[in-house]
Each structure stands twice: as C-alpha cells, then as structure tokens.
Amino acid sequence: MYQKKSVVAFLDGDRAGGFILKELKSVxxxxxxxxxxxxxxxxxxxPQRVADILKDTAEKMHEQxxxxxxxxxxxxxxxxxxxxxxxxxxETLESVALDTDNxxxxxxxxxxxxxxxxTQSGIKYLVLDGIITQxxxxxxxQSGIKYIVGHRIANLSNRDDVILKTFTELGIT
Numbered sequence: 001m002y003q004k005k006s007v008v009a010f011l012d013g014d015r016a017g018g019f020i021l022k023e024l025k026s027v028x029x030x031x032x033x034x035x036x037x038x039x040x041x042x043x044x045x046x047p048q049r050v051a052d053i054l055k056d057t058a059e060k061m062h063e064q065x066x067x068x069x070x071x072x073x074x075x076x077x078x079x080x081x082x083x084x085x086x087x088x089x090x091e092t093l094e095s096v097a098l099d100t101d102n103x104x105x106x107x108x109x110x111x112x113x114x115x116x117x118x119t120q121s122g123i124k125y126l127v128l129d130g131i132i133t134q135x136x137x138x139x140x141x142q143s144g145i146k147y148i149v150g151h152r153i154a155n156l157s158n159r160d161d162v163i164l165k166t167f168t169e170l171g172i173t
Contacts, residue, residue, distance in 0.1 A: 006031040012041040079170040082149050085127050086172050095128035117143045
C-alpha cells in the first residue's frame, strides 16, 4: 500500500521519536518527517498545535494529488474520449467499447465482456468499470483493441500490443 501513497511520519519530539523514525525508515520510504515540539510527545499536543504542524504538509499533498498526470498529447485525447463515457459508466460494473471516432459500439456487463470480444471488430477503446485482468487482456488482443481503461490493472504477465491506463492516470478520478 505505501508504495503508491505518500508516507508522513508524525513523531514525538523526544529521543524515542528519533528511534521510532530510524526503525520506520528501515521498513518504508518516509516522504515527510514531522516532529512534535522538542521534548514533547504527540499525545501531549493540543489539537490546534497538531493542526498547525500538519497544515503545510496537508496543503502540499492536496495540491500534488489535484494535479493531473497527463504526460503527452496521446493521453490528452484518450482522457477526453474516456471522460465523456466515465460518468455514465462509473459504479455500473459495465463496459463500453468505442471505435476510432469515439462512437459507442456496445455497452454490456463486465461478466459478459470476455465472451463478446471475439465476435467484435473495429474497437479502439475498451472502457470498463472494473479491473483489467489477464483474461480480459488476452481476449482484447485477439480482437485488435488498442486501449483498455479501467479502475485498476491486475498483475499481468504479458501486456504487449495493448495500452493499459487507469482513470486516475488519465486525470479522470
């Protein structure tokens, strides 16, 4: 979990805080280190003092998460196309297939998707309200699909020929 998130260590201002930080750093990468006032334990701080210490860090982290992660123009075009479909697709457990002109070819439940793909052609984008799995990817390759977008990407052994993205990577969620 910590590999995809920022780790903030908020520690006591005494010697014990230093020892805890050292041990914590041996296990995870700490992105931000915050300490209570010198000689004070975190439990002894007032809620207002805790808010003051955390304020700048919280603002910086919020700004970073608000920034979109669109890297190039290809992702921008993809993001625009998928952004139009996403509001009607989110939390439906369905999938939508789009052609090269972003026209919807079909919308079906994800449970029927792997069986339907081999009978289809002309699909450029496959957008799903779910996880991109190896079984789905293999079926999409056979159908000539170029892009698959979903909420998450499972651990896949072979990603060749198909570009996989998440809604978060495209700045949609």
